[in-house]
Amino acid sequence: MKIVVCVKQVPARDSLLRIAAQGNWIQEDDLSYEINEPDAYALEEGLQLKERHSGEVVVLCAGPARASQTIREALAKGADRAIHIEEEDLGSYDPLGAARLLAAALAPEKPDLVLTGLQSDDLGYGQTGVILAELLGMPHATIIMQVEKQDGSIRVKRELEDGWFQHVEMPLPALLTIQSGINKLRYATLMGIKKAKTKEIRKLTAAGLGVSPAGAGLRLERIYAPERTKRTQLFEGAPKEAAAQLVEKLKFEARVL
16 A cells, blocks of 8 residues: 655744745744644554555655755654655745645655645645645545545545534545544654665656646735734723623624623
C-alpha cells in the first residue's frame, strides 16, 4: 500500500507575528517554523496504516529550501522517502495553484491513498486537499477521525456537527483530509533521526513541473490585527427596562447568552 502524505511548513504556534511592510503578509525573517499540526496527524495516520498493513509512506512538501527541516522530521518519524517541490514564494499560489503543484508531482507516484491535514495553520483555507482530489480524479472524504482498510476499499469515520459522525466506505485509490486529534502523535527517535539522513529526498521545481501561480483567482490584499476599542453604553430608564435592554445586547450583539 503506497501512502502519500502532503505536509506544509508553517510558522511555529508560539511565534510573535508582525505584519510585513507591504501589509499583505507577516514578517518571516525572525520566525521559527514547524510542521503544520493537522498535517502531523495525517502523517501519524499514514505511519500507523503502514505498520498495520505494510507498504510505503511518501512525504510530499511544497515550500522553500527551509522546508527541508520539516521533511527530515517526517522522515525521522518513519516515512520512507520524500518529494520536495522547492518554491520560495509559495504564498503566491492560491489553493487551486497549490493543488496543481502537488498534483503534478503526485501523478507519477500512483498512490493508493493520499492524506492531507484538514487545513493549514497559517491560512486555514481547508480547500487544497479536496481540490487535489478532483485534479487527481480520486474520491475523497473530509474531517476524518478513523480509517479502516478493507479488501480494495477503506471505511472512514467523518466528524459532523453537534457530536454526530458519518461512516463511509470508499474505493481505492482515495484522498482523505485528516482531523487533528485522530491519534496520538509520536516523537522522532534517535535512531529515526540518524536514518532520516540517508533517506531519499527527490527535489522538484514548479518550473520543471510546468506549474506557475499565473492567473491566481485568490490574492491577499491586506492583513491586520483586530482593532482594540473601549466603549461604554448607559441604559437609562426604570431598572426593569434597563435590564431588558442589557439582556438584549448580551444576547444579540455580544452573543454571550
